[in-house]
Amino acid sequence: MRLMGRDLVALLLFAGFAAVPLLANLLQDPFLLVIATRMLAFAIAAMGLDLVLGYGALVSFGHAAYLGIGAYAVTILMRLGVYDIGLHLLAGIAAAVVFAVGTGAVSLRTRGVYFIMITLAFSQMAYFFFVSFSALGGDDGASLPQRSTLFGHDLLENDLWLFWLALGLLIGLFLVCRAIVGSRFGRVLCGARENPQRMQAIGFVPFGYQLTAYVISGAITSIAGVLLANQAEFVSPALMNWHRSGELIVMVVLGGIGTLSGAIAGAVLALLLEETLAGFTQYWKLWFGLFLVGIVLFAPGGVQGLVARIKLQIGSRR
Amino acid sequence: MSVVLSAQGLRKSYGALTVTDNLSLDLHQDELLAVIGPNGAGKTTLINQLSGQLRPDAGRVVLAGRDISDQSMAQRVHLGMARTFQITSILPGFSVLENVALAVQARSGSSFRFFRAAAGQRRLNDAAMAHLAEVDLDADAQRRAADLSHGKQRQLELAIALATDPHILLLDEPLAGTGGAEAARLVALMQRLKARHSILLIEHDMRAVFALANRIAVMVYGQIIATGTPDEIRANPRVRAAYLGQESV
Numbered sequence: 001m002r003l004m005g006r007d008l009v010a011l012l013l014f015a016g017f018a019a020v021p022l023l024a025n026l027l028q029d030p031f032l033l034v035i036a037t038r039m040l041a042f043a044i045a046a047m048g049l050d051l052v053l054g055y056g057a058l059v060s061f062g063h064a065a066y067l068g069i070g071a072y073a074v075t076i077l078m079r080l081g082v083y084d085i086g087l088h089l090l091a092g093i094a095a096a097v098v099f100a101v102g103t104g105a106v107s108l109r110t111r112g113v114y115f116i117m118i119t120l121a122f123s124q125m126a127y128f129f130f131v132s133f134s135a136l137g138g139d140d141g142a143s144l145p146q147r148s149t150l151f152g153h154d155l156l157e158n159d160l161w162l163f164w165l166a167l168g169l170l171i172g173l174f175l176v177c178r179a180i181v182g183s184r185f186g187r188v189l190c191g192a193r194e195n196p197q198r199m200q201a202i203g204f205v206p207f208g209y210q211l212t213a214y215v216i217s218g219a220i221t222s223i224a225g226v227l228l229a230n231q232a233e234f235v236s237p238a239l240m241n242w243h244r245s246g247e248l249i250v251m252v253v254l255g256g257i258g259t260l261s262g263a264i265a266g267a268v269l270a271l272l273l274e275e276t277l278a279g280f281t282q283y284w285k286l287w288f289g290l291f292l293v294g295i296v297l298f299a300p301g302g303v304q305g306l307v308a309r310i311k312l313q314i315g316s317r318r
Numbered sequence: 319m320s321v322v323l324s325a326q327g328l329r330k331s332y333g334a335l336t337v338t339d340n341l342s343l344d345l346h347q348d349e350l351l352a353v354i355g356p357n358g359a360g361k362t363t364l365i366n367q368l369s370g371q372l373r374p375d376a377g378r379v380v381l382a383g384r385d386i387s388d389q390s391m392a393q394r395v396h397l398g399m400a401r402t403f404q405i406t407s408i409l410p411g412f413s414v415l416e417n418v419a420l421a422v423q424a425r426s427g428s429s430f431r432f433f434r435a436a437a438g439q440r441r442l443n444d445a446a447m448a449h450l451a452e453v454d455l456d457a458d459a460q461r462r463a464a465d466l467s468h469g470k471q472r473q474l475e476l477a478i479a480l481a482t483d484p485h486i487l488l489l490d491e492p493l494a495g496t497g498g499a500e501a502a503r504l505v506a507l508m509q510r511l512k513a514r515h516s517i518l519l520i521e522h523d524m525r526a527v528f529a530l531a532n533r534i535a536v537m538v539y540g541q542i543i544a545t546g547t548p549d550e551i552r553a554n555p556r557v558r559a560a561y562l563g564q565e566s567v
């Protein structure tokens with residue numbers, strides 16, 4: 001297995017996360033765990049999005065739908081008396097797969113801006129579906145009676161265990177995504193991003209590969225939805241609002257698209273900025289927007305781009 | 319000689335402009351057939367229809383006796399047809415080796431494999447390296463394709479086409495934009511290839527055409543106005559009038 005700079009970034013991030021419980025203990029600040037768990041969930045979602053956005057050049061503006069699908073899987077199963085997190089994850093993934101196959105098959109017939117718009121439209125349909133679903137709380141959403149259980153135990157009621165579960169899932173999914181992008185399948189996906197005409201001319205029809213990637217991506221993002229529902233013990237359609245889809249894209253761009261670990265860094269950075277800026281001013285979104293413009297103008301490639309440039313500098317000085 | 323690929327009564331129009339005008343043409347086994355003609359004659363449009371990139375308005379494309387008019391470009395690749403483009407078409411962000419390995423992959427086993435790293439697959443890399451050696455590009459295997467010179471990119475595109483293991487090659491102006499040494503290398507390569515492949519070559523470089531071709535077809539306004547050996551074409555008064563002009567060839 002070849003280790004790359006991006007793996008180093010991922011390792012540092014994972015190590016940083018692993019230190020959070022200790023830090024929370026030292027600072028006597030349990031809220032740190034809450035933020036870190038949210039970061040982990042969004043990191044999973046952003047990484048899932050990066051699979052299609054970065055490796056497939058398919059700009060999905062509707063990935064928040066999968067957050068919602070995962071979260072509502074938890075709500076609905078709990079209403080049916082099913083509390084096990086394994087089943088919640090399975091149901092969320094299954095629903096995400098069904099939604100992704102249907103909407104992806106249609107969306108992938110379009111390109112560019114049309115793809116962006118149609119994925120947005122589908123996610124808004126999902127959003128309004130749950131807004132009008134009054135039994136599940138409609139627009140206001142609804143609290144969960146409890147967190148999911150793990151092998152029949154209510155371990156996850158403890159923020160620390162939920163945090164470790166989220167970190168475990170992130171690391172596991174990172175390894176899965178990393179394998180996928182380097183596989184035969186990943187090569188075809190990237191090839192279709194580079195030059196679809198050339199791909200056809202060597203005998204590939206990109207559609208099936210792109211749809212498969214879209215489905216995997218949606219499934220991964222739905223896992224983040226299951227975690228977010230548990231973290232907040234509350235599920236509302238706001239989770240699948242188009243703002244959220246935009247935020248997921250921002251995270252990927254912030255960290256550097258097509259790098260996986262960049263998406264993780266981007267999620268961390270975005271939530272950090274949100275927390276700190278929101279503490280200073282209610283107009284934090286304005287500052288966040290300016291920061292983003294700065295990144296795009298002065299640090300294209302996001303966090304990963306910066307790391308690569310720093311490595312180059314160090315390398316050339318030697 | 320047996321016919322491996324034939325265009326039969328192909329027609330293609332864009333609005334009032336007829337770009338392929340009831341065109342019929344046969345490519346024989348292991349020959350190099352050059353199609354020459356002025357810019358805008360419809361040569362690229364012909365290759366697009368033969369390769370499946372473009373559907374003709376009428377007519378058929380027949381591969382070894384089988385009507386393949388309804389087959390997509392990707393399907394035709396699996397039947398043994400490969401092409402290059404007038405405007406170089408490679409995967410710019412991939413390494414040279416990856417470009418060719420992916421073409422090998424298209425013909426060997428399923429690509430719905432999600433976990434094993436493709437970069438480490440000897441079967442793909444060894445075959446790819448062999449094709450790169452064939453076009454004298456093995457020394458550049460690890461470079462990014464986008465960083466290659468234009469001429470080397472043309473060589474790479476040929477290696478990609480060869481990696482799909484074709485018996486028919488459709489080459490659209492492979493020498494366009496290449497310099498002296500690069501062009502000479504490509505001509506030598508085509509000379510080698512024509513022993514084992516049936517090649518339809520579109521080319522403006524008359525010296526290369528007359529050196530390489532077994533037969534030449536002359537195309538003007540979407541029609542083939544003459545077909546013959548290089549000597550016959552050189553002597554054909556209609557060709558001289560319509561295309562070669564005063565140029566001495």
Ligand SMILES: Nc1ncnc2c1ncn2[C@@H]1O[C@H](COP(=O)(O)OP(=O)(O)O)[C@@H](O)[C@H]1O
Nearest residue numbers: 332335337355356357358359360361362363364
């Ligand atoms: N997609 C298209 N739409 C309209 N006209 C086209 C299109 N493609 C080619 N043409 C026209 O068809 C003619 C033949 O083009 P082409 O096959 O590229 O010629 P050649 O390769 O012989 O130079 C040209 O006049 C060109 O402008």
Ligand SMILES: [Mg+2]
Nearest residue numbers: 361362363404
């Ligand atoms: Mg042309």
